Amino acid sequence: xxxxxxxxxxxxxxxxxxxxxxxxxxxxxxxxxxxxxxxxxxxxxxxxxxxxxxxxxxxxxxxxxxxxxxxxxxxxxxxxxxxxxxxxxxxxxxxxxxxxxxxxxxxxxxxxxxxx
Amino acid sequence: xxxxxxxxxxxxxxxxxxxxxxxxxxxxxxxxxxxxxxxxxxxxxxxxxxxxxxxxxxxxxxxxxxxxxxxxxxxxxxxxxxxxxxxxxxxxxxxxxxxxxxxxxxxxxxxxx
Numbered sequence: 001x002x003x004x005x006x007x008x009x010x011x012x013x014x015x016x017x018x019x020x021x022x023x024x025x026x027x028x029x030x031x032x033x034x035x036x037x038x039x040x041x042x043x044x045x046x047x048x049x050x051x052x053x054x055x056x057x058x059x060x061x062x063x064x065x066x067x068x069x070x071x072x073x074x075x076x077x078x079x080x081x082x083x084x085x086x087x088x089x090x091x092x093x094x095x096x097x098x099x100x101x102x103x104x105x106x107x108x109x110x111x112x113x114x115x116x
Numbered sequence: 117x118x119x120x121x122x123x124x125x126x127x128x129x130x131x132x133x134x135x136x137x138x139x140x141x142x143x144x145x146x147x148x149x150x151x152x153x154x155x156x157x158x159x160x161x162x163x164x165x166x167x168x169x170x171x172x173x174x175x176x177x178x179x180x181x182x183x184x185x186x187x188x189x190x191x192x193x194x195x196x197x198x199x200x201x202x203x204x205x206x207x208x209x210x211x212x213x214x215x216x217x218x219x220x221x222x223x224x225x226x227x228x229x
Contacts, residue, residue, distance in 0.1 A: 033216050043204055045159070045220035091158055095216060103149065103172055104208075104218060106158035 002027045004094050006107035013082045014115050020067075021077045021110045023092030031097035034068065034075045035104070040088040048090070051075065053097065079112075087114045118142055120209050120221030128227045129197050137192040137224045141209030147171065148190040149218055150182060151206040159206060165190055197228045 003026045013019035025034070036048040051059045051068050059066050063083075067076045079086055092107040121140040129135050141148050147166045151159035161174035165184035176182075179197075184190045194201060204225050208218040 035217070037220075042222075043153075044222050045206060045208075047217060047219065050217055095218075097216065103161035103164060103174060104151075104159070105161070109158055 002029070002032075002094050002096065002105050004092055004105050004107035006090075006092055006110050008110045009108070010111045010113070012113040012115060013079070015082055015084060017082055018078060018080045019082055019112065021079075021090055021092075021112070023075045023077070023107055025073050025075065025092075025094050027073070027094065027096075029096055029098050033095045033097055034066075035093040035095065036064070036066070036077045037091045037093060037106075038086075038088045039091065039109075040085075045091075049077065082114050084114050084116060087112055120207055120219055122205075122207050122221040122224050124224060125222065126225045126227075128229065130229055131197060131199065133197050133228075135194045135197060135226060137194070137205055137207075137226075139190045139192070139207030139209075139221060141188050141190070141207075142211065142219060145209035145211040145219075146188060147210040148184055148188070149208040149210070150176075150190070150192050151208065153204040153206065153223075155203070162192070194226075199228050202226060202228045 005024045032053045034051045038046045049061045063080045065078045089109045091109045093104045096102040123138045149164040150162040153159040162176040164172045168184045182192045204223045206223045207221045
């Protein structure tokens with residue numbers, strides 16, 4: 001079974017600074033997808049960014065980018081120019097690409113605080 | 117853009133009662149997933165449906181059942197509720213050709229007293 005690990009329960013960053021959240025995963029599959037979801041105090045799960053394992057290029061979405069290291073099974077999220085609205089719980093998630101419609105497996109989450 | 121709709125948003129039940137949670141996926145999405153998130157925990161997969169057939173099953177108690185209807189909405193039926201069932205229940209939907217991304221609804225907060 002696949003596992004996802006987020007080793008940083010809490011992180012903090014100053015407004016306008018850059019922060020990197022870590023995520024590692026364990027899998028024997030070669031085809032899979034990785035995601036970062038954000039959960040603000042409203043507890044809505046919001047997709048931040050996604051990465052297909054077959055793509056070597058790191059995904060970017062505006063101020064959000066990932067560092068995908070397939071051999072190391074690492075998938076970190078970088079938030080640039082942090083804003084107060086970025087404060088939330090961030091979950092890293094894995095989805096198999098070898099089984100159609102398969103589930104998401106989440107990490108334990110990282111609580112991000114943004115200081116003004 | 118249309119999002120996943122869940123109802124009710126909040127639900128309070130007594131122990132041993134039953135509850136029904138509803139999920140309306142994004143239009144033209146054919147796959148629905150249910151997740152349970154306990155306090156301070158990450159979401160745990162319960163069950164999923166593709167084209168009205170169960171496609172995957174996770175750690176769903178035998179007291180729970182679910183189905184997907186012809187209009188693709190889904191219902192999660194929970195019986196003999198226990199205190200430990202108090203959680204946030206998410207529904208997510210997925211469409212074809214969207215990098216296999218699941219989009220989440222706002223969740224239903226269930227409190228069992």
